[in-house]
Amino acid sequence: MGLEQTGIFVNMVASRKTTVKPKLEEWISGWEEPTEWDRRLDQLNQYLNGIVGYRLPWICRSISAIAQFSTVDWVKSESWGTVAEMLENGVDTQWALTALKHRGCPARSVIGPAGRADESQFLAVHQGQLIPVDVVVQD
Numbered sequence: 506m507g508l509e510q511t512g513i514f515v516n517m518v519a520s521r522k523t524t525v526k527p528k529l530e531e532w533i534s535g536w537e538e539p540t541e542w543d544r545r546l547d548q549l550n551q552y553l554n555g556i557v558g559y560r561l562p563w564i565c566r567s568i569s570a571i572a573q574f575s576t577v578d579w580v581k582s583e584s585w586g587t588v589a590e591m592l593e594n595g596v597d598t599q600w601a602l603t604a605l606k607h608r609g610c611p612a613r614s615v616i617g618p619a620g621r622a623d624e625s626q627f628l629a630v631h632q633g634q635l636i637p638v639d640v641v642v643q644d
Contacts, residue, residue, distance in 0.1 A: 510553055514546050562589035 514520055520529055525541045532542040569585035587599065596602050 510550050511546065513553070514549050517549075520545070557592055558595070559593075562592045565589040565592065 515529065515533060523529075525545075527536055527540060527542075529542065532540055536542075565585045565588045568580070568583075569589075572580050572583070572585060575581055587602070591597055591599075591602050594602055594605050596605060
C-alpha cells in the first residue's frame with residue numbers, strides 16, 4: 506500500500522548497492538531484454554504477494570477470532586476482517602475497498618490514492634453503481 510512493488514524494489518538499499526548490469530537507472534528507464542533486475546523484481550513480487558496478499562490477511566482473521574480475549578482496547582476495536590480484505594486487495598482505506606467491490610471501478614492503482622484523499626468528494630454508491638457524489642439521484 507502506498508508505493509507500488511516496483512517503487513519499493515527501486516528504493517531498496519540492496520537494489521542501489523549492486524554491480525548488476527545494466528545499471529538500475531538504465532533498467533528503470535526501459536530495457537528491451539530481460540535482465541537480472543527483472544528476475545529480482547519477480548522474486549520480490551512473489552515474496553510480497555505471498556506475505557502481504559496471502560499470509561498476513563489470514564493472520565488478521567486469526568486475530569479477529571481471538572481479539573475479544575485481549576486486554577488491549579485497540580486490538581478489540583480494530584476490524585481485523587476489513588484489514589484482511591484491504592491487504593488482499595492492495596488498498597488502505599475502507600472507501601477504496603468498497604469502490605473495488607463495485608463493477609465499473611477503476612484499477613487499484615487509481616482507487617488507492619483516491620481513497621486516501623477526502624473520501625467524501627469522489628464517488629458514492631447508488632443501486633450498485635459508483636456515481637459522483639455531487640450528482641443528485643432521484644429514485
